[in-house]
Amino acid sequence: MTPERFALLTRRHRECLRGVKALKGSKEIAAELGLGKSTVDSYLAEAVRLLGARNRREAALALAEYEVDETEKVIDENDQVIEIVEEEDPDKIIPDSAGLVSDTPAVAVPSAPDGSTVGGAVQGGHVHVSPRLSLPFRRQGQTRNDMNIAERLFWIPTIAIGFGMLATGLDVMTRVIGRLTHLAG
Secondary structure (H helix, E strand, O other): OOHHHHHOOOHHHHHHHHHHHOOOOHHHHHHHHOEOHHHHHHHHHHHHHHHOOOOHHHHHHHHHHHHHHHHOEEEOOOOOEEEOOOOOOOOOOOOHHHOOOOOOOOOOOOEOOOOEEOOEEEEOOEEEEOOOOOOOOOOOOEOOOOOOHHHHHHHHHHHHHHHHHHHHHHHHHHHHHHHHHHHHO
């Protein structure tokens, strides 16, 4: 799996995959993150698809390995990347035969003709992740909205301005219709 695929994962994808790595079920992950079980399952299914993994276990192990590789890189005084190689402990995840997750076929990362993909655009072989704007309402399966304070402060005046523009537009339309009926009558 390439670094570009890992760049497509959102914070929630990563949190759910870390829960799988920690041998937690969807209900446990959902309770820990304040999400619904179906939402966690959706995040995990999407993460499996984005990474091209066979199942959530393989995706979780791949993410864990990728994150370890990223933290083990050290930059020397010449801005060269030095990798620190340590002996790996065997993975403590139960085998595929446990039947917890059905195998899913690997799917290529979806992309449009302009190179845009789910979560960003590919340019020069690198994925440039576009920032995702959280919407100011809960989505299906969520128990609470996961916006941070900056996103909340953004949406308050945006909604107020939107309603102001709507009220102004209705007022102008009322006046135009009134003038037209006055001229016609």
